[in-house]
Amino acid sequence: MSLIDRYIAEVGRHLPEKNREDIEAEIRSMLEDMIDENSHQTGKPVNDELIAAALEQLGDPKLLAHKYAPARRYLIGPDWYEAYIETLKRVLATALPVVAILTIFIALAQDPIDFVDALGQAFGRVVDVAIGILFWVTAGFVIVEHSDAKPNELERAKTGAWTVAQLPEMPKKRQISVAEALTNIVFITGFTVWVVLPFVQSQGNESVPFLNPDLWQIWLPVFFVLVVLTLIHEVFKLIVGNWTQALMITNVILCLISITYIVALVTTQEIINPAFLATLSDDVVAELRDSARWARWTVNISAVITIGIYVWDMVNSMIMAKRLNRQEPKNAITAEKML
Amino acid sequence: MENDELVQNMLLELRRGTLSIAVLSQLTKEQYGYSLLKALSDKGLEVEQSTLYPLLRRLESQGLLQSDWRIVDEARPRRYYVISAQGKAVLTKLKREWSLMAETMKQMLT
Structure with a gap:
């Protein structure tokens, strides 16, 4: 029955979620009626050939789905809507708190007393970033949606235009959802472009760079290389969708390198520009020492949190890879049983 | 050849309009899709x-039919459709319109 499953999955993929299950069940019951009837009439047992004939009579699954839910002029239609909303939710939920906390931190570093101003700045940044995310994620999905050809109902006049050979494989259950991988990609890119880069550039003539300029020699280039490698890895996660051995091993290696990098950076380097710290307070020595200590703690805590996230990611990928390994043979057995 | 395609498309449109009436008329007794x-x-x-x-x-969804999933005679579950009260009222009107239209067309084409 796997042909029927694949057909119905393909129809469902193009249906709005609201009554997808019901329509799927109905198509399945109608298909089975038709196949039974054909088998009865021809005296042949139910086999793939008979099933294929029934499916071809019903025609292109995408077209059938669009007859159930006529293609309106969507900005983002049912094919992509769920992935879109999920991605948007995830990106906003991860990016906005980080932006808020970072903005408050930086504002307080420059002026430790004015908490209200820091909150105000954070609010402004959050609104800015939210609008940016909304725009770019939407734009991305609109492009994907509209690069996909929509079937036209009159095409149906050409019978036999669709054959079961065109039926895609059963969509695999993904361990890594499209939204999850996309969120990581958007987040890493956004974080690097909007948060790290402004720090790295010296901010005009009058202000002193926040990061130690010495880092430019090795540490920052290495950081950008790591970002690019991580992004490439995320793209592969998006395409593959499961924690295969290869993906898991590369993930563990990437995480270990990143952890090593962070530990080495924090323990051996002065990350925050001493000249920047010096601008924070007036000439009072005690206060300078205070802000230096404060800055070091901030760096250390961020490092510990980041390392924690890496460790979690590493362990998670190993568990998922193991689970995938165990799952695959089992799937094969059930598929055989169904045939 | 080109005419064939034109005829096909026009027939498709012609059928689409009449099909609703045909379906409504056949559902005074409940049926599932294949039957x-x-x-x-x-x-x-x-x-x-x-x-x-x-x-x-x-x-x-227009309220002209009612349906529910049922198992009859130990067969697989099927979705059974039957005409609703509103559907009956609509069908009566459509039938009248159809007879008038058929009459008109007959006069026009002979």
Whole structure:
């Protein structure tokens, strides 16, 4: 029955979620009626050939789905809507708190007393970033949606235009959802472009760079290389969708390198520009020492949190890879049983 | 050759308009999708399944049909459709319109 499953999955993929299950069940019951009837009439047992004939009579699954839910002029239609909303939710939920906390931190570093101003700045940044995310994620999905050809109902006049050979494989259950991988990609890119880069550039003539300029020699280039490698890895996660051995091993290696990098950076380097710290307070020595200590703690805590996230990611990928390994043979057995 | 395609398209449009009336008229007794298809074809109306099934849904969402999943005679569960009160009222009107139209067309074409 796997042909029927694949057909119905393909129809469902193009249906709005609201009554997808019901329509799927109905198509399945109608298909089975038709196949039974054909088998009865021809005296042949139910086999793939008979099933294929029934499916071809019903025609292109995408077209059938669009007859159930006529293609309106969507900005983002049912094919992509769920992935879109999920991605948007995830990106906003991860990016906005980080932006808020970072903005408050930086504002307080420059002026430790004015908490209200820091909150105000954070609010402004959050609104800015939210609008940016909304725009770019939407734009991305609109492009994907509209690069996909929509079937036209009159095409149906050409019978036999669709054959079961065109039926895609059963969509695999993904361990890594499209939204999850996309969120990581958007987040890493956004974080690097909007948060790290402004720090790295010296901010005009009058202000002193926040990061130690010495880092430019090795540490920052290495950081950008790591970002690019991580992004490439995320793209592969998006395409593959499961924690295969290869993906898991590369993930563990990437995480270990990143952890090593962070530990080495924090323990051996002065990350925050001493000249920047010096601008924070007036000439009072005690206060300078205070802000230096404060800055070091901030760096250390961020490092510990980041390392924690890496460790979690590493362990998670190993568990998922193991689970995938165990799952695959089992799937094969059930598929055989169904045939 | 080109005319064939034109004729096909016009027939498609012509059928689409009449199909709703045909379906409503056959559902005074409840039917499931495949049995309705048979009933229509027995009376000489060949309908494509990919047209009929979505149409049933649409008529139901317009309130002209009612449906529910049921198991009859230990067969597999099927969705049974039957005309609703509103559907009956609409069908009566459509029937009258159809007779008038058929009459007009007959006079026009002979």
